[in-house]
Amino acid sequence: MKYFYSLTLGLLLLISSCKKESDIIAPVLGIPTVITHPYSDLTNYSVKISGAIVKEGDSKIIESGFLLDTIPTPTVEKNANKFVRELDTNGHMSVTLTGITDEHRIYIRAYALNSKGIAYGNEIKFTGLPSKSFPGSISLSSQQEVIEFGKNHYTSVGELKITGTVTDLSPLSTIASIAYGLYIRNTTALSSLKGLDNFEAANSLGLFHGMYIENNSMLRSLQGLNKMVAAKGELYIINNDELTDLEGLNSLAYIHFGDLMIKGCEKLKNLNGLEELGWLNGDLVLIDNPQLADIKALRKLNTVTDNLHISNNPSLENLIGLESLRKVESIQLEDNPLLSDLNGLINVDSIAGLSISNHKMLKSLESLSKISNIDFLTVSDCPSLQTIAGGKIFKSIHGVILRNTGLTSLDGLQNMVSARVIEIFNNGKLTDLQGLNGLRLLEGETYSLLIHSNKKLISLSGLENLRRGTSPTGDGSVQIIDNPLLENYCGLRPLLASNWFGFFYVNGNLRNHTREDIISMCKI
The missing domain is CATH 3.80.10.10 (Ribonuclease Inhibitor)
Structure with missing residues (x-):
C-alpha cells in the first residue's frame, strides 16, 4: 500500500520508490543498519527521498521511516515531521515530498527501530529551488495572452483558466503547481496539453477545487500531464469529443478529496492512461460515453471511498478491469444495454x-x-x-x-x-x-x-x-x-x-x- 502526505510549512506527501544503497552507518549493540540515499528529482514542487534497512540487527524491525527538520540532526524525539514507512521486500522505503518551499533548507534522516533501540541513517539536506509565484487568478483566451503570461516564467499560479482560441501551452512550461483550480474549458483549437510538462499538481493549497477539462472541441490528447502523480480535488473530463483515451495521465496513482468524472466524451474508446490509479477518495463516475468499451486500465484500482457510478455507456459489455476493487461505498449501474455480467466486481467486499x-x-x-x-x-x-x-x-x-x-x-x-x-x-x-x-x-x-x-x-x-x-x-x-x-x-x-x-x-x-x-x- 502507498501512503501520502503534503508538505506546506513542514507537512509532506508520501509516494513510494526505491534507490540503491550507499553511505552505510555502522550498527551498534544490535540495532538496525540504516542508510539515507541522496535525494533525487528535485523540482519547484517536489523531491524524492529514499532509504534502506541494510540489516535488521538482533531483532525484527518494529518501525521505520524518515525524519525531517529545518535544523540539522532530526531524531525521533526532536523533528518537524516524522513519517512511518513500510519496507518493500528488499528493505527499501521512500517518500516524495511535495509543496517544497523555495530556498528553505530541509534536513532528512532515515531511521529504524527494533527491540534493541533506534538507528539513524546518514543525514542528507536539500534546498528548495528558487520559485516565482502569481497568487491570483488568470484567464487566458488567446495564444497571444498565453505567450505574454508565459514570459513571466511563473512556477506556481493561484488559479489558471484556459479557454477560447488557445492553440499551444508550451509558454506555460515553467508552471509546476496551481494553488486552487485548473480550468481548461471551451477551447476551440487546443489539440493537446503538451507544454504543461512540468505541471505536477492543481489544488495544492485548497480542498474545494481541482482540474476541469471540459468542452474542448479539438482536444485529442492529455499528454502534458505526465508528471502528475496525485490529484487533489475533482478531476473532471467532460464533453471532449475528440478524445479517444486518457494517455497523459499515466503517472496518476491517487485522487484525494474529489471525484473522477469522465462524461460525454463521444469518441472515448478506453481508459488507457489510468493504469497506475490505485486509490480514489471520492466518486468514480463514467457516464454518457457512447464508444467506451474497455475499462481494463483500472486494473490497479482497489479503493473508491464513495460511489462507483457507471451509466449510459452503450458499448460497454463487461466490467473487466475492476477485479482489484475491494472497497467501495456504493455501486450504481444504469442504462448500459450490452452489459451481460458483473464479473469485474467479483472481489468487492462490503x-x-x-x-x-x-x-x-x-x-x-x-x-x-x-x-x-x-x-x-x-x-x-x-x-x-x-x-x-x-x-x-x-x-x-x-x-x-x-x-x-x-x-x-x-x-x-x-x-x-x-x-x-x-x-x-x-x-x-x-x-x-x-x-x-x-x-x-x-x-x-x-x-x-x-x-x-x-x-x-x-x-x-x-x-x-x-x-x-x-x-x-x-x-x-x-x-x-x-x-x-x-x-x-x-x-x-x-x-x-x-x-x-x-x-x-x-x-x-x-x-x-x-x-x-x-x-x-x-x-x-
Whole structure:
C-alpha cells in the first residue's frame, strides 16, 4: 500500500520508490543498519527521498521511516515531521515530498527501530529551488495572452483558466503547481496539453477545487500531464469529443478529496492512461460515453471511498478491469444495454447500496458472491435477469427492491434476516417468494413490505419465518396488490397471528383475504 502526505510549512506527501544503497552507518549493540540515499528529482514542487534497512540487527524491525527538520540532526524525539514507512521486500522505503518551499533548507534522516533501540541513517539536506509565484487568478483566451503570461516564467499560479482560441501551452512550461483550480474549458483549437510538462499538481493549497477539462472541441490528447502523480480535488473530463483515451495521465496513482468524472466524451474508446490509479477518495463516475468499451486500465484500482457510478455507456459489455476493487461505498449501474455480467466486481467486499437498472442483457448477480454485507439492493428493468444467484450470496442484506425483472426465484436472498423495505413489483415469472425464508423482522421508522403486480405469483410461501414488525413511530405496512393469480397467503400467517398491528392492505388479487381469513384458513 502507498501512503501520502503534503508538505506546506513542514507537512509532506508520501509516494513510494526505491534507490540503491550507499553511505552505510555502522550498527551498534544490535540495532538496525540504516542508510539515507541522496535525494533525487528535485523540482519547484517536489523531491524524492529514499532509504534502506541494510540489516535488521538482533531483532525484527518494529518501525521505520524518515525524519525531517529545518535544523540539522532530526531524531525521533526532536523533528518537524516524522513519517512511518513500510519496507518493500528488499528493505527499501521512500517518500516524495511535495509543496517544497523555495530556498528553505530541509534536513532528512532515515531511521529504524527494533527491540534493541533506534538507528539513524546518514543525514542528507536539500534546498528548495528558487520559485516565482502569481497568487491570483488568470484567464487566458488567446495564444497571444498565453505567450505574454508565459514570459513571466511563473512556477506556481493561484488559479489558471484556459479557454477560447488557445492553440499551444508550451509558454506555460515553467508552471509546476496551481494553488486552487485548473480550468481548461471551451477551447476551440487546443489539440493537446503538451507544454504543461512540468505541471505536477492543481489544488495544492485548497480542498474545494481541482482540474476541469471540459468542452474542448479539438482536444485529442492529455499528454502534458505526465508528471502528475496525485490529484487533489475533482478531476473532471467532460464533453471532449475528440478524445479517444486518457494517455497523459499515466503517472496518476491517487485522487484525494474529489471525484473522477469522465462524461460525454463521444469518441472515448478506453481508459488507457489510468493504469497506475490505485486509490480514489471520492466518486468514480463514467457516464454518457457512447464508444467506451474497455475499462481494463483500472486494473490497479482497489479503493473508491464513495460511489462507483457507471451509466449510459452503450458499448460497454463487461466490467473487466475492476477485479482489484475491494472497497467501495456504493455501486450504481444504469442504462448500459450490452452489459451481460458483473464479473469485474467479483472481489468487492462490503457496500452500503447496489442499484442496477435498465440492463437488458444482465442474467445473474452471481458475480457478487464475495460481498459480505449490503445494506440495500435495488434491481429494476432487467428483463433477462432470471436468478440472483444459485444460493446465498450475501452474508447480510437489509433491504431489497426488485422491479420489472425476469426473476423466477428469489434464491440468493436467504441471509436477509431483517429489512426496512421489501418491494417485489412486476416480476412476471415469479410464482412464490422462496428465497426470503430467512426474513424474521420488518423494522424501521416506516417499514414496508409491498408485493405488487406480479402476474404469475400464486403463493406467498417463503415468508413463513416473518413474525414481527417494529417501528418507533408505529408506522409499518404490508400491502399485497394486483397479483392476478395470488390466492395462497399462508406465508403471512405467523406475522398476522403474532399481535402485529401494522397497516395491512390487500386488493386486486385472485383472492383478497382479510387478516382473520388468513389466520383461520392456514394451518400452523
